[in-house]
Amino acid sequence: xxxxxxxxxxxxxxxxxxxxxxxxxxxxxxxxxxxxxxxxxxxxxxxxxxxxxxxxxxxxxxxxxxxxxxxxxxxxxxxxxxxxxxxxxxxxxxxxxxxxxxxxxxxxxxxxxxxxxxxxxxxxxxxxxxxxxxxxxxxxxxxxxxxxxxxxxxxxxxxxxxxxxxxxxxxxxxxxxxxxxxxxxxxxxxxxxxxxxxxxxxxxxxxxxxxxxxxxxxxxxxxxxxxxxxxxxxxxxxxxxxxxxxxxxxxxxxxxxxxxxxxxxxxxxxxxxxxxxxxxxxxxxxxxxxxxxxxxxxxxxxxxxxxxxxxxxxxxxxxxxxxxxxxxxxxxxxxxxxxxxxxxxxxxxxxxxxxxxxxxxxxxxx
Amino acid sequence: xxxxxxxxxxxxxxxxxxxxxxxxxxxxxxxxxxxxxxxxxxxxxxxxxxxxxxxxxxxxxxxxxxxxxxxxxxxxxxxxxxxxxxxxxxxxxxxxxxxxxxxxxxxxxxxxxxxxxxxxxxxxxxxxxxxxxxxxxxxxxxxxxxxxxxxxxxxxxxxxxxxxxxxxxxxxxxxxxxxxxxxxxxxxxxxxxxxxxxxxxxxxxxxxxxxxxxxxxxxxxxxxxxxxxxxxxxxxxxxxxxxxxxxxxxxxxxxxxxxxxxxxxxxxxxxxxxxxxxxxxxxxxxxxxxxxxxxxxxxxxxxxxxxxxxxxxxxxxxxxxxxxxxxxxxxxxxxxxxxxxxxxxxxxxxxxxxxxxxxxxxxxxxxxxxxxxxxxxxxxxxxxxxxxxxxxxxxxxxxxxxxxxxxxxxxxxxxxxxxxxxxxxxxxxxxxxxxxxxxxxxxxxxxxxxxxxxxx
Numbered sequence: 001x002x003x004x005x006x007x008x009x010x011x012x013x014x015x016x017x018x019x020x021x022x023x024x025x026x027x028x029x030x031x032x033x034x035x036x037x038x039x040x041x042x043x044x045x046x047x048x049x050x051x052x053x054x055x056x057x058x059x060x061x062x063x064x065x066x067x068x069x070x071x072x073x074x075x076x077x078x079x080x081x082x083x084x085x086x087x088x089x090x091x092x093x094x095x096x097x098x099x100x101x102x103x104x105x106x107x108x109x110x111x112x113x114x115x116x117x118x119x120x121x122x123x124x125x126x127x128x129x130x131x132x133x134x135x136x137x138x139x140x141x142x143x144x145x146x147x148x149x150x151x152x153x154x155x156x157x158x159x160x161x162x163x164x165x166x167x168x169x170x171x172x173x174x175x176x177x178x179x180x181x182x183x184x185x186x187x188x189x190x191x192x193x194x195x196x197x198x199x200x201x202x203x204x205x206x207x208x209x210x211x212x213x214x215x216x217x218x219x220x221x222x223x224x225x226x227x228x229x230x231x232x233x234x235x236x237x238x239x240x241x242x243x244x245x246x247x248x249x250x251x252x253x254x255x256x257x258x259x260x261x262x263x264x265x266x267x268x269x270x271x272x273x274x275x276x277x278x279x280x281x282x283x284x285x286x287x288x289x290x291x292x293x294x295x296x297x298x299x300x301x302x303x304x305x306x307x308x309x310x311x312x313x314x315x316x317x318x319x320x321x322x323x324x325x326x327x328x329x330x331x332x333x334x335x336x337x338x339x340x341x342x343x344x345x346x347x348x349x350x351x352x353x354x355x356x357x358x359x360x361x362x363x364x365x366x
Numbered sequence: 367x368x369x370x371x372x373x374x375x376x377x378x379x380x381x382x383x384x385x386x387x388x389x390x391x392x393x394x395x396x397x398x399x400x401x402x403x404x405x406x407x408x409x410x411x412x413x414x415x416x417x418x419x420x421x422x423x424x425x426x427x428x429x430x431x432x433x434x435x436x437x438x439x440x441x442x443x444x445x446x447x448x449x450x451x452x453x454x455x456x457x458x459x460x461x462x463x464x465x466x467x468x469x470x471x472x473x474x475x476x477x478x479x480x481x482x483x484x485x486x487x488x489x490x491x492x493x494x495x496x497x498x499x500x501x502x503x504x505x506x507x508x509x510x511x512x513x514x515x516x517x518x519x520x521x522x523x524x525x526x527x528x529x530x531x532x533x534x535x536x537x538x539x540x541x542x543x544x545x546x547x548x549x550x551x552x553x554x555x556x557x558x559x560x561x562x563x564x565x566x567x568x569x570x571x572x573x574x575x576x577x578x579x580x581x582x583x584x585x586x587x588x589x590x591x592x593x594x595x596x597x598x599x600x601x602x603x604x605x606x607x608x609x610x611x612x613x614x615x616x617x618x619x620x621x622x623x624x625x626x627x628x629x630x631x632x633x634x635x636x637x638x639x640x641x642x643x644x645x646x647x648x649x650x651x652x653x654x655x656x657x658x659x660x661x662x663x664x665x666x667x668x669x670x671x672x673x674x675x676x677x678x679x680x681x682x683x684x685x686x687x688x689x690x691x692x693x694x695x696x697x698x699x700x701x702x703x704x705x706x707x708x709x710x711x712x713x714x715x716x717x718x719x720x721x722x723x724x725x726x727x728x729x730x731x732x733x734x735x736x737x738x739x740x741x742x743x744x745x746x747x748x749x750x751x752x753x754x755x756x757x758x759x760x761x762x763x764x765x766x767x768x769x770x771x772x773x774x775x776x777x778x779x780x781x782x783x784x785x786x787x788x789x790x791x792x793x794x795x796x797x798x799x800x801x802x803x804x805x806x807x808x809x810x811x812x813x814x815x816x817x818x819x820x821x822x
Binding site: 030032202203204205208235236237238239240291292299302343344345347348349351352353354355356363364365 | 406410474476549550552553554555556613614615616617618714716717718725730731732733734735743781782783786788789
C-alpha cells in the first residue's frame with residue numbers, strides 16, 4: 001500500500017492539472033488586476049487630479065498675492081494652502097511610478113522645515129530644489145513657515161513681503177509653489193500612460209505594483225502618519241517631546257485637520273472606497289476576506305474597526321497639537337497607541353495573509 | 367555480537383561513494399560561487415554592524431576582509447574533494463570553513479546548511495577517495511571495494527533527515543489546517559498555468575500537506591528497496607524540482623537529489639564513472655588517474671575508533687531533535703529546541719518587535735528604530751525568535767548604557783502571528799530583557815501562545 005500512495009499522489013496531481021480548464025472557481029482566487037484597477041481608476045488618479053487642481057489654485061493665489069500684497073490676498077493664499085495641504089494627505093502614500101522616481105513626497109512634505117536653509121536660500125537667491133539638502137526647504141512645510149511665521153519682535157508675516165528684502169521673500173515663495181506644481185505635473189501627467197503598466201503588474205514579486213503599493217501603504221501608515229504626525233512630536237523616539245516637529249507647526253491649528261484627512265485616506269484605501277463617491281471596489285479588505293474564506297478571525301473587520309477607533313482618539317485631541325503635547329501628552333500618547341495597534345495588524349496579520357515580504361531580503365529559505 | 371562484527375567486515379563496491387564524493391564537491395563549489403556572485407558575503411556578513419550568534423559560539427564572527435579568504439578556502443577544499451586530492455585534509459578544511467561560515471550569524475540558519483556541515487563531518491571518516499581520485503593515482507592504488515558501513519552511514523544520515531522531517535509534520539496545524547502550506551501556495555497565484563486555479567484550491571493545500579508527510583516518511587525506505595528504488599528516485603526528482611518552482615530554496619533540492627543516488631547499486635555508478643573516464647581520456651595527463659593498480663579491498667585504518675566516533679555521532683543525531691520535549695510550552699511559538707531538528711517549512715511566522723530604552727535614573731524612555739542597527743533580513747528574523755530578541759536587547763543595552771553613560775533597562779514591544787493565527791503579544795512587556803541572561807533554560811518571559819498545536 002505504502003508504495004502506491006505516491007503514485008496516487010502524482011495521479012491526483014495530474015488529473016487536477018487537466019481539470020482546471022473548467023475553472024468556475026474564480027471566487028477562490030483573488031483577482032489582483034481588479035484590485036489594481038480599482039486603486040488606479042477610482043482612488044489614485046482621481047485623488048491626484050483633485051490635488052493638482054487644488055495646487056493650481058494655490059499657484060494662482062500666490063501670483064495674486066505677488067501682484068497685490070495685502071492682508072486679504074495673504075488670507076486667500078493661506079486658505080488655498082490649507083485646502084491643498086489637506087488634499088495632499090490623500091496622495092502621500094502612493095510612492096510609486098514617477099512619484100518614486102523623483103522622490104516626490106520628500107520634496108513636498110518633509111518637516112520640520114529647515115529655516116536656516118530657507119533663509120540662506122532667500123538671501124542668496126541661488127538654490128537647486130533637486131538637491132536633497134533642500135528637501136526641507138521646499139514644499140508645504142516651507143510655505144507653512146513663509147505664510148505663518150511671526151518674528152518675536154512683532155513683525156507680521158505681511159511685513160516681510162513689504163520690506164526692503166520683500167522681493168527676495170516673494171520670489172522664494174513663488175518659486176517654492178512653482179516647483180511644487182512642476183513636480184506634481186511630472187507625477188500626475190504620467191499616470192494616464194503609467195496606468196496600464198500599473199494594473200498589469202499583478203505578480204507576487206518585489207517589483208510588482210501590488211506588492212510595492214502594499215509596502216508603500218504600510219510604510220506610509222507607519223512612518224508618514226504614525227511616526228511623523230504623532231510619534232516623533234510626542235517624544236516616542238526621543239527622551240522628551242519635540243513640539244516643533246508637529247505638521248504645520250507655524251500655523252499650529254491644522255495639525256489635527258491634516259491627520260484626520262490622512263487617516264481617512266488610509267481607511268478609504270483599505271476599504272477600496274472611491275475618492276469621489278461612496279462606491280466601494282476591491283481592496284485589502286476584500287482580498288483578506290477572500291484569502292481567509294471570511295472565517296474565524298475576520299481580520300478585515302478588525303482592521304476596519306481599529307482604524308475607526310484610532311480616528312475617534314484623534315478627534316478627541318486639541319486642534320493645536322503643540323498645546324495638546326504641552327498640556328496633556330498622555331492623551332496624545334494614547335492616540336499613538338491606538339494608531340500603533342493598526343500597524344501591528346497591517347504589518348503582521350495582513351502581510352501574513354497576503355504573504356508579501358516587507359523587506360525582500362535576498363537569501364535562501366528552508 | 368558476531369553478526370554485528372560480520373556486518374562491519376562486509377565490503378561493497380566503491381563506485382557509489384566515489385560518485386557521491388564527486389557530486390558533493392561539485393555542488394559545494396557551485397554553492398560557494400553562487401553565494402559569492404549574489405553579493406551575499408557583503409550583505410550578510412560584512413555590511414551588518416551586528417551579528418546574531420549561536421549560544422556558546424559568540425566568538426565566531428565575520429573576519430572583515432578575511433571573510434573572503436574563508437570562502438576561498440571553502441571553495442578550494444570542495445574542489446579538491448571533487449577531484450579527490452588530499453581528501454582527508456580537504457574534507458576537514460571544508461567542514462571547518464563551512465561550519466565557521468554558518469556559525470557567523472544565525473540569521474541565515476537553514477536546515478540544509480546544517481545538513482552539509484554534519485555530512486562533511488561524516489565524510490571525514492569515510493574513504494570516498496578510494497578510487498578515481500588524485501589520491502589513488504598518486505599512491506598508484508585504487509580500491510574496488512570499501513567497507514559497507516561507510517556507504518550505509520550516509521544512507522542513515524539521509525534517512526534521519528527525511529524521517530525527522532516527516533515526524534515533525536505530524537501536528538494539527540499541518541494535517542488539519544494545511545498550514546502553513548495554505549498561505550504559501552495561495553501566494554503563488556502568479557505561477558503560469560497552475561497559479562490561478564489549483565494553487566488556490568483547499569483540497570490541493572491538504573493534498574500537498576499530507577502528500578509531503580507521506581513522502582518524507584516513506585521515501586528513504588522506498589529508496590532502500592530495490593523494487594521501488596527507481597520509482598522513488600523519480601519521486602525525489604519530481605518533489606524537489608516542484609519545491610524549486612515554489613520556494614526560494616537555493617541548492618538544497620539538488621543536494622537531496624544527488625544524495626538519493628547513493629541508494630542505487632554499483633552498476634549505475636560504474637556506468638557513470640565509465641562515461642566520465644571516457645570524457646577524461648581526451649586529456650593526456652588524466653591517463654595516470656585512470657591507469658592505476660586496482661586493489662581489491664580498502665582497509666580503514668583505526669576502524670574501531672572510527673566506528674565508536676560515528677556511533678556517538680548518530681546517537682546525538684537521533685536524540686538531539688527531541689530535546690524540545692524538555693521545554694514547556696508550544697515549540698513552534700517558543701522555538702526552544704527548534705533548530706537542528708529537520709523541522710522544515712513547518713511555520714509561517716511574522717513578527718513586529720520594537721524596543722524601549724528606559725533610563726533607570728530619571729525614568730525617561732524612548733523607542734529605537736531597528737533599521738539603525740539591523741539589516742531588513744536580520745530585523746525580520748529577530749522579530750519572531752526569542753533568542754534573537756534577547757541577544758539584540760543586550761546589544762542595545764550595552765550600546766545605550768555606554769552612549770548615555772547611565773543605567774538603562776530594555777523592554778520589548780513584540781507581536782507575532784503564527785500559521786495564520788491572529789497576532790498576539792509575544793514577549794512580556796514588563797520584563798527588563800537587559801537583566802535576562804541567555805541560557806539553555808526555558809525563557810519565562812515568552813508569553814504563551816493562546817492556542818494549542820497538537821502532535822510532534
